[in-house]
Amino acid sequence: MSSIYEQIGGAPAVDAAVDIFYRKVLADDRISDFFDGTDMDAQAAKQKAFITMALGGPNQYTGKDMRAAHKHLVKRGLSDSHFDAVVENLGATLQELGVPAATIGTIAESLGGLRNDVLDR
Amino acid sequence: MARLTYRGGSFEAEDGESVLECLERAGCAPPSSCRSGQCQSCLMKATSGSLPPAAQQGLKDAWRAQGLFLACACRPTEDLEVADADGGALEVAATITGREVLSDEVVRIRLATGSPFEYRAGQFVSVIRPSDRLTRPYSLASLPSEPQLELHVRRVPGGRMSAWLCDEAPIGEPVQLRGPAGECFYLAGEEQPLVLAGTSTGLAPLVGIVRDALDRGHRGPIALYHGSVRASGLYLADELDTLATHPNVRVVRSVLEGPTPDGVVQEGLDALVLGSGHDLKAARAWLCGAPELVRLLKKKLFLAGMPLKAIASDPFVVAPAGA
Numbered sequence: 001m002s003s004i005y006e007q008i009g010g011a012p013a014v015d016a017a018v019d020i021f022y023r024k025v026l027a028d029d030r031i032s033d034f035f036d037g038t039d040m041d042a043q044a045a046k047q048k049a050f051i052t053m054a055l056g057g058p059n060q061y062t063g064k065d066m067r068a069a070h071k072h073l074v075k076r077g078l079s080d081s082h083f084d085a086v087v088e089n090l091g092a093t094l095q096e097l098g099v100p101a102a103t104i105g106t107i108a109e110s111l112g113g114l115r116n117d118v119l120d121r
Numbered sequence: 122m123a124r125l126t127y128r129g130g131s132f133e134a135e136d137g138e139s140v141l142e143c144l145e146r147a148g149c150a151p152p153s154s155c156r157s158g159q160c161q162s163c164l165m166k167a168t169s170g171s172l173p174p175a176a177q178q179g180l181k182d183a184w185r186a187q188g189l190f191l192a193c194a195c196r197p198t199e200d201l202e203v204a205d206a207d208g209g210a211l212e213v214a215a216t217i218t219g220r221e222v223l224s225d226e227v228v229r230i231r232l233a234t235g236s237p238f239e240y241r242a243g244q245f246v247s248v249i250r251p252s253d254r255l256t257r258p259y260s261l262a263s264l265p266s267e268p269q270l271e272l273h274v275r276r277v278p279g280g281r282m283s284a285w286l287c288d289e290a291p292i293g294e295p296v297q298l299r300g301p302a303g304e305c306f307y308l309a310g311e312e313q314p315l316v317l318a319g320t321s322t323g324l325a326p327l328v329g330i331v332r333d334a335l336d337r338g339h340r341g342p343i344a345l346y347h348g349s350v351r352a353s354g355l356y357l358a359d360e361l362d363t364l365a366t367h368p369n370v371r372v373v374r375s376v377l378e379g380p381t382p383d384g385v386v387q388e389g390l391d392a393l394v395l396g397s398g399h400d401l402k403a404a405r406a407w408l409c410g411a412p413e414l415v416r417l418l419k420k421k422l423f424l425a426g427m428p429l430k431a432i433a434s435d436p437f438v439v440a441p442a443g444a
Contacts, residue, residue: 019428026424040419042178044429 004103005057013097014057018048021093030085034073054090054107063117074120083118087111123197126169127204134197140165140176141192151192151205152249152256155438158194160258161302162247162440164211165192169202179302184211212249212297213238217290218269224356227322228287230259232270234298240265241306242329243407245435248272249297250285257282257440260326260409261301264333270298273325273356279442305407305435307333311340314404318346318394318418321354323410323437328357330407331364343370344397348390348414351379358384373397391418401427412436 005014022044025035037043046069053059070078090111091104125132125143134143141163144150154162158178167188176195177185189206215238219231240246245260263271277283290296307330309315315334317327324347331345345364349355355374362384365372373393374385381387391414406422408415415436423429 019423022429023424026420036420038416040416040423040429 003056004099004107005052005055007103008055008094008097008099010057011052014048014051014055017051017093017097018044020096021051021090022047024089024093025086028085028089031082031089034076034078034082051090054111056110063114066114066117067120070118071120078119080115080119083115124200125197126200126202137196139193140190140195140197140201140203144192152254153193154257154440156193156441157438158191159436159438160245160247161191161300162256162258163192164189164206164247164299165195166190166204166206167201168204170197170200172201173198179304181302208297212299215270215296215298217286217292217294217296220287220292223273225353226275227356228274228276229262230272230274230286232272232296232298233268234270238270238298238301240301242333243306243326244301244303245305245326246270246272246298246300246302248282248286249299250282251295251297255282255285256299260303260305260322260329260435262325262329264329264336266336271325271329273322275322277439280440303435305409305433306330307337307339308433309334309339309341309405311338313339313341314400315339315341315343316346316394316399316401316404316406316422317344318348318390318406318408320348320390320410320414321437323408323415323435324357326409326435327407328360328364331370335367335370340369343367344373344394344399345370346373346375346390346394348375348377348393350377352376352382352385355382355385390414391421394418395421395425401425404431406432408432408434410435410437412438 026032035043049059053061087108091108094104123134125134132143132147141150141153151163151165154160167190172190172195176190178194180189214235215232218233221229223229240261242261242264245258247256247258249256259272261270262273274283274286276287305326317330319327327345331343361372364370375388375390375393376385377389401422408418415434419432419434422432
């Protein structure tokens, strides 16, 4: 069975999702500080990798990478509520792109498996 | 902890330290300018070991393949053998052929290269002073079809390169050039609306891009914004007026405070650009100059609906004193 990544159209669909997702998190007061870096292109590249991974596409992230990449943010107070807000924004992004609710639920569930890595627990 | 080998010496890079910082501690650093991975002044070459991806951000593919990297952006995670970038093969000899005062702050410098130099208007070059290898980036306001390169050099208080270029170096003086580099050049559909905004000598690449676009028959609307804190930072009024006579081109000049000369408005560039009714979903934008303004505008344009890939930006990071 093909991955959700393939079903929604692969890399071009992810490109479209990145701009929408990035706008949402920058506008979300709960988490915008974590995303408001000086280099927007570098931020967008990270988000592309994140969304690709979330959709089960080809990616090189491991749980260990997620832990290392977020350690400095945990020190700044990254917590469960922020994690939930990111998942919520990704869900809203995919909804805008016409991904069915059931599929979004599956994605959110699989992202839950990363929670402890991201929050360094 | 990574070990650096350079010119026969061996140096321990502390955790999180860049190659530039490590070699500065050792007193044998290469020339540098922006220290933030933008200007490519601190180009070096890795002869052994693997580079973190950030070390080669923004370099052209041929340079990456040769192991060239930016010392300020390279925080090595494993042992690395590095060398000076091979100057001869990467540089072009040029001479200073013209100097024209454009304002109290800005001087136009013209350069002629000894051999053909391929570039796009709006890209930048590293200008290298041969006597001490002092290196600084300058954007190109000229078109490749023109016989000389044109730079707009802002007098930076205490700036060694700007003082040399603006006042000290005689006409005919040789310089070395490396580059070109950067993504700020005309690239658009002929009908696309173009939005260009900059401060200070960020105007140089923008004027180059507008002239290039017109030269290539661009038919969409072009809006060029030049902003400054005070009127003393504005320049090139006559040439901008001439550009604005083109039916597709609109030029807006603005200041934040102080007296406003004729044709200049008092408003922030971000408010002007965002409030002008541009079709941001369809347009392409170029932003050059003061880093804070470039970043602010980029974020605002993006949040207002412009795709990130349609925004090219070139923050002009001034070298710290003594660098």
